[in-house]
Amino acid sequence: MVGFATELTPPFATLGYHGRMAVTDPAEIVIQADGLHKTYETGGVRTHALIDVSITVRKGEMVAIMGPSGCGKTTLLNALSGLDDIDSGTVRINGTELNRMGDDRKTEFRAKDMGFIFQTYNLLPVLTAAENVELPLIVSGTKPKIARERALEALDRVHLRDRAGSRPNQLSGGQRQRVTIARSIVNKPAIMWADEPTGALDSRTANEIMDVIQDLNKVAGQTVVMVTHDPKVAARCHRTIHMADGEIVKESSRDEMKAVVAAGGAAL
Numbered sequence: 366m367v368g369f370a371t372e373l374t375p376p377f378a379t380l381g382y383h384g385r386m387a388v389t390d391p392a393e394i395v396i397q398a399d400g401l402h403k404t405y406e407t408g409g410v411r412t413h414a415l416i417d418v419s420i421t422v423r424k425g426e427m428v429a430i431m432g433p434s435g436c437g438k439t440t441l442l443n444a445l446s447g448l449d450d451i452d453s454g455t456v457r458i459n460g461t462e463l464n465r466m467g468d469d470r471k472t473e474f475r476a477k478d479m480g481f482i483f484q485t486y487n488l489l490p491v492l493t494a495a496e497n498v499e500l501p502l503i504v505s506g507t508k509p510k511i512a513r514e515r516a517l518e519a520l521d522r523v524h525l526r527d528r529a530g531s532r533p534n535q536l537s538g539g540q541r542q543r544v545t546i547a548r549s550i551v552n553k554p555a556i557m558w559a560d561e562p563t564g565a566l567d568s569r570t571a572n573e574i575m576d577v578i579q580d581l582n583k584v585a586g587q588t589v590v591m592v593t594h595d596p597k598v599a600a601r602c603h604r605t606i607h608m609a610d611g612e613i614v615k616e617s618s619r620d621e622m623k624a625v626v627a628a629g630g631a632a633l
């Protein structure tokens with residue numbers, strides 16, 4: 366019996382940080398991935414990007430993924446969101462197995478239920494901020510007038526309504542990143558995936574972006590999974606999953622990440 370706790374496998378092992386539940390209500394689980402493997406093969410070189418990765422995320426959680434460059438963070442994010450195929454393992458979002466969905470259904474699922482914030486802004490240069498933000502709605506058939514209203518609402522959430530008519534090259538890096546956040550929330554998705562959303566920003570702007578994301582998590586209850594290199598960013602998440610060489614090696618609570626920040630990040 367003594368060894369029981371250490372033998373727990375996800376989801377239960379990863380849920381302990383709340384300290385309030387021994388057994389998890391399946392309805393609270395949004396993302397459940399089990400035994401993910403992904404190998405890349407290029408020019409005769411095999412890279413094990415994911416090795417038996419299992420992860421469980423509950424509704425309304427904000428989870429950071431950290432680890433050295435090349436350890437598999439982006440690969441994991443792409444696998445969890447269905448952007449990329451995996452070699453083996455299962456990913457369930459709200460109980461639905463992604464691997465079993467056809468490409469069309471997966472695309473629709475992503476458009477409806479997921480928002481993506483990547484470091485490279487991916488904004489279309491010829492479109493204004495409002496046009497960029499309303500694009501996912503237009504593509505999924507929303508009437509232009511309603512799409513515009515919702516785009517302006519989303520821009521308001523990131524404090525950029527007054528720049529709705531500006532094109533990306535007329536905006537600063539932080540403002541562009543806020544436009545991508547507005548675009549990722551315009552559909553009110555249940556899950557937001559972010560790959561180093563603050564990576565290219567100075568610390569003040571990074572803080573502002575984190576305020577916006579944290580606010581969406583708190584107020585709108587969105588589940589957020591975010592790759593970051595910055596312990597300060599991770600310390601604003603509920604918990605942090607650490608990866609190395611394609612594997613999850615450890616998990617830290619918010620308090621543990623705060624301690625890392627207080628110690629100058631040296632313990633990472």
Ligand SMILES: Nc1ncnc2c1ncn2[C@@H]1O[C@H](COP(=O)(O)OP(=O)(O)OP(=O)(O)O)[C@@H](O)[C@H]1O
Pocket residue numbers: 405406407412413414432433434435436437438439440441
């Ligand atoms: N399309 C690909 N073809 C071949 N190898 C790839 C491909 N994509 C990623 N890899 C390799 O898989 C490993 C994991 O890559 P990944 O992009 O997930 O790392 P990461 O943790 O996101 O790194 P970074 O912090 O630099 O963004 C790396 O060794 C990378 O070179």
Ligand SMILES: [Mg+2]
Pocket residue numbers: 438439440560
């Ligand atoms: Mg990456």
